[in-house]
């Protein structure tokens with residue numbers, strides 16, 4: 513789920529807290545934003561396709577990381593960690609379930625779209641479905657080190673993700689029914 517992807521982003525930003533403490537907060541916030549960003553295609557376009565690029569995000573992320581290493585300022589670090597986190601998000605969606613409304617039923621073979629091959633990657637179910645208890649456990653575990661290593665702003669955002677992820681996990685299995693009733 514989106515909060516786990518944000519948590520992975522925060523994890524990816526941990527080295528910044530050691531090597532570039534003055535840029536750590538901007539990198540962490542950008543990484544969490546980049547972790548959430550691909551899932552905005554839930555609201556427009558095709559989910560796990562329109563803003564998900566398991567392949568092409570790397571074409572931006574790798575040069576951006578090189579640029580951030582060569583010229584470590586807020587802008588380069590923010591762009592690099594945003595793209596890195598979006599790339600990791602897109603790849604890791606293949607480790608979950610498919611795109612169907614009730615992913616625990618395992619009826620969809622479409623986990624995330626691989627644009628370069630014009631085909632869907634199949635789901636691996638390492639996390640059974642988004643909002644599964646183990647998904648929330650990952651949110652908490654991946655956010656935890658950042659709560660200690662980053663300052664108050666990052667900590668507040670991380671705690672918000674922890675709360676949102678918990679609430680989503682609690683209601684996840686009831687959402688499809690609710691959605692059908694509302695629409």
Ligand SMILES: [Zn+2]
Pocket residue numbers: 550551560564601602605
């Ligand atoms: Zn996604």
